[in-house]
């Protein structure tokens with residue numbers, strides 16, 4: 001049969017990134033490609049206890065259909081945590097539990113983006129957000145960044161040039177893929193611009209708590225004068241991505257619409273996971289757990305930058321994040337990063353080429369390295385292999 005897929009299905013439909021991750025999964029290859037947390041940090045025992053408790057206390061409710069908005073007690077705990085950690089002060093009617101924060105991006109895309117609308121994103125940005133926005137037919141426009149994240153002069157120019165902008169999407173903390181963080185002054189301006197041009201701003205903050213150096217910066221949402229900023233985050237990086245548990249905070253009117261759209265998507269997020277994570281949050285020192293994650297990632301990031309300094313050609317530029325899971329490399333003189341990826345695979349080392357992170361033309365010679373997942377002993381060896389591959393590429 002010839003299948004006539006809808007216009008929402010990407011043309012070509014090839015999963016280029018999936019192919020990269022598959023190639024990188026070869027056991028011979030040291031992979032810095034995936035975006036995975038360190039599994040040794042998953043609190044398996046404590047989570048098992050929390051799940052047992054959830055079954056004992058709420059077994060039947062956990063196995064029954066539940067509310068689309070999410071469990072009230074979990075939403076209250078989320079609100080307490082984001083008030084303390086991110087200066088986001090909101091009420092129960094402002095928060096929706098989502099099936100991973102990925103679902104929050106999808107619901108916001110569905111609620112706000114009509115085909116042909118412009119959506120402004122950092123250049124480069126999180127590739128799965130690009131995929132969501134493409135599904136809704138967005139005209140995605142990349143706004144240039146500097147070392148402090150999205151440039152506000154460039155954002156204002158883009159807002160003037162694209163009066164049909166229906167959404168701004170941003171990852172202000174330890175951005176995926178660059179690791180860059182936006183300073184407080186710029187965040188204030190960011191919230192003001194969203195308000196001035198009357199465009200919703202989706203602040204995606206999966207990595208904010210994963211800070212291993214420098215000082216905390218208040219969320220963009222904390223500068224929001226009038227409800228234009230929607231704040232979203234996740235348990236994926238501080239607990240476990242497999243639970244698929246995230247949330248979004250916005251004005252009640254927005255939450256109501258997103259809740260209706262969520263009903264069509266999955267009725268509600270997994271009840272057992274919600275009950276179990278609620279018990280986990282009540283019984284454990286989550287701050288201490290997050291601190292352990294930060295210490296490990298800080299150590300791994302330092303090993304990686306030490307390896308870069310030691311083994312990479314001196315012309316190579318890289319970001320030096322204070323948190324999160326990624327750093328961003330630029331190799332001047334390399335045009336085809338996919339060809340570079342193939343060369344590196346021959347040296348048994350892998351990364352994600354920069355291309356899929358760009359809405360338009362990619363900056364040449366860019367790629368993303370993940371430092372959270374590879375064990376310490378592999379990082380230096382991997383950097384040595386990568387350095388050798390880069391030397392070879394630049395000689396050619």
Ligand SMILES: Cc1ncc(COP(=O)(O)O)c(C=O)c1O
Pocket residue numbers: 035099100101102103126171176204206233234235236241244245246
């Ligand atoms: C910037 C960004 N947003 C959202 C997500 C999705 O996370 P979740 O596991 O909560 O769906 C990720 C995952 O890597 C991410 O990097």
